[in-house]
Amino acid sequence: MxxxxxxxxxxxxxxxxxxxxxxxxxxxxxxxxxxxxxxxxxxxxxxxxxxxxxxxxxxxxxxxxxxxxxxxxxxxxxxxxxxxxxxxxxxxxxxxxxxxxxxxxxxxxxxxxxxxxxxxxxxxxxxxxxxxxxxxxxxxxxxxxxxxxxxxxxxxxxxxxxxxxxISFVTGYLVTKRALKPVDYMIKEVKEIDAKRLSKRLKVYGKEDELVRLAKTFNDMLDRLEESFARQNRFVSDASHELRTPISIIKGYIDMLDRWGKEDKEILEEGIKAIKKQTLEMENLVEKLLFLARGDDRSIKLEKDTFDLKEMAEEVIAEIKLIYEDKDILLKGESVNIKADKRLIKELLRILVDNAAKYTLKDGRIEIEIGNSDRAYIKVRDNGIGIPEEELPHIFERFYRIDKARSKETGGTGLGLSIAKWIVEEHGGEIHVRSKVGEGSEFTVLFPIDNDSK
Structure with a gap:
């Protein structure tokens, strides 16, 4: 042929x-x-x-x-x-x-x-x-x-x-060549598109036929590629920036120890403590980056099992209270069974409660509510500093930071809520947030109920 x-x-x-x-x-x-x-x-x-x-x-x-x-x-x-x-x-x-x-x-x-x-x-x-x-x-x-x-x-x-x-062959060839002439144009235009010219689009002419739909579909694909490429560039840039900071700090303390730490015990202890802290933060960042990378290429397999959400929440609260002793963390609601990956759901709740604790003032109050209506839900409320309304659409983006709420004093990598959103969506659920500056925030997660174990 x-x-x-x-x-x-x-x-x-x-x-x-x-x-x-x-x-x-x-x-x-x-x-x-x-x-x-x-x-x-x-x-x-x-x-x-x-x-x-x-x-x-x-x-x-x-x-x-x-x-x-x-x-x-x-x-x-x-x-x-x-x-x-x-x-x-x-x-x-x-x-x-x-x-x-x-x-x-x-x-x-x-x-x-x-x-x-x-x-x-x-x-x-x-x-x-x-x-x-x-x-x-x-x-x-x-x-x-x-x-x-x-x-x-x-x-x-x-x-x-x-x-x-x-005659039919010649006629068919001429008619087909004329009908497929836009394909030659598409080939020529596509050859000119590369990573530096992702903004280029195919021009669409004529009626809504198959070739016009193909051109529109290709333009839609370019839109997604451009957006994905831009996200990837931001991701790499932000990851590089986040890793550069602890590396610079570690390098500074190593230089300080090399000069004075050999003889000054106080400087030695300070440097070791700072290096350990930055190493842990960098390890945490790398783990989250690897988690998101595995999530993007679909290499994380969910191990679903039926468990009680309320019992799992009690375990998370016990862990969080060891870290934030000055926070008042309450659990209310009823026992609800869901079929999900318990390890990931536990990580999700840790992220939401840890996030609430970081941005709640001393002696602040955090409420966790478990229940179900047509779907199982988890609500995490706090009376912290809140999130400006214009920032709400962006809080689940990777490395997105709000200057007033996410200063270096609170720590964090800006990846927690991105991971939380990924976990929820992989389980077929939804996550919503309501917040008001100065009054606090409420995160709501909705899951399908395991009817077999209801």
């Missing part, structure tokens, strides 16, 4: 056209052939009846019958007549057909088509009684003219089909 789709479509179009044309012509020839055979059978039947009627009204003695008068009505020169007596002797023969012998006493009254003696013949044998004597009339039709016509028609159709197939 040729590589160009234009040729392939033209060939396919020509092949389909050829099959249809050949089928129609074969049907015409086949139908015409049997129509001509039917007409020949009708001719020999009529001719046999005419001869029998003339013989019946002629003289009584067969030998005295005027043959020219009786058989002069045979209009077709390819119709032959023989008359046999009961002993098989030929009483009359309109033409010399000695080379063609057809039994006269079989298939009486039924026209028959035979292909013998290198001829295509139709014959009819009839029984005739005159003066108590039995005679047999045999009328034979040679179909050479009809078959010559069929052969001529076949030759004409053959050349007509060849011309039609050639």
């Amino acid at each position: 040729p590589r160009r789709i234009t040729f392939r479509i033209a060939l396919l179009y020509s092949a389909v056209f050829s099959c249809v044309l050949i089928f129609l012509n074969a049907s015409v020839l086949y139908t015409l052939k049997y129509y001509l055979i039917y007409q020949s059978m009708k001719q020999v039947t009529v001719q046999s009846e005419v001869i029998a009627s003339k013989l019946d009204i002629s003289a009584k003695d067969m030998s005295s019958i005027p043959k020219d008068m009786v058989f002069s009505g045979i209009a077709d020169e390819n119709i032959y007549v023989k008359i046999f007596d009961s002993k098989g002797n030929i009483v009359y023969q309109s033409k010399n057909l000695e080379e063609v012998y057809i039994p006269y006493a079989i298939n009486l009254g039924v026209p028959v088509k035979i292909d013998e003696f290198d001829k295509d013949l139709v014959y009819l044998n009839t029984k005739f009684k005159k003066d108590n004597s039995i005679f047999y009339i045999q009328v034979v039709k040679d179909m050479k003219n009809e078959y010559a016509f069929l052969k001529l028609l076949f030759i004409l159709m053959f050349f007509a089909d060849g011309a039609g197939i050639l």
Whole structure:
């Protein structure tokens, strides 16, 4: 098969056209052939009846019958007549057909088509009684003219089909080439698109046909690629920045220890403590980056099991209270069973409660509510500093920080809520947030209920 789709479509179009044309012509020839055979059978039947009627009204003695008068009505020169007596002797023969012998006493009254003696013949044998004597009339039709016509028609159709197939191929090629001309434009434009020119788009012309929809789909894909590429660049830039800070701090303390820490124990302890802290923060950041990377390439497999949300929340609260002893953390609601990956849901709740604790002032209050309506839900409320309304649409973006709420004093990597959102969506749930500056925030997570364990 040729590589160009234009040729392939033209060939396919020509092949389909050829099959249809050949089928129609074969049907015409086949139908015409049997129509001509039917007409020949009708001719020999009529001719046999005419001869029998003339013989019946002629003289009584067969030998005295005027043959020219009786058989002069045979209009077709390819119709032959023989008359046999009961002993098989030929009483009359309109033409010399000695080379063609057809039994006269079989298939009486039924026209028959035979292909013998290198001829295509139709014959009819009839029984005739005159003066108590039995005679047999045999009328034979040679179909050479009809078959010559069929052969001529076949030759004409053959050349007509060849011309039609050639015309269909050329026409199909030209029409297809014109129809696919926009594809050449698309190829040319797409070759000019690279990472530095993702903003380039295909121009869309004409009606809403398949090629227009293809161009729009490609433009939509470029929109997504450009957005994804921009996110990736921001992600790499932010990750580099986040890693640069602890590395710079560690490097500074190492230089300080190298100069004075060998002899000054206080400086040594301060440097070791700072390096440990920055190492832990960098380790935490790397773990979160790896988690998001595995989430993006779908390599994290959920291990779902049925468990009680409230019991899991009690475990998380016990852990968080060890870190934030000055926060008032309350749990309320009812036991609700869900089928999910317990490890990931536990991480989700840790992120939400840790986030609330960081941005709640000393002796602040954090409430965790577990319940279900049509879906299971987790609500985490705090009376902290809140989030400005214009920042709410962006808080789940990776490395997104709000200056007033996420200063270096609170720590964090800006990835927690991104991870939380990913966990929720992987479980088929939803996460929503309401917040007001100075009054606090409320995060609501909705999950499908495990009906089998309800």
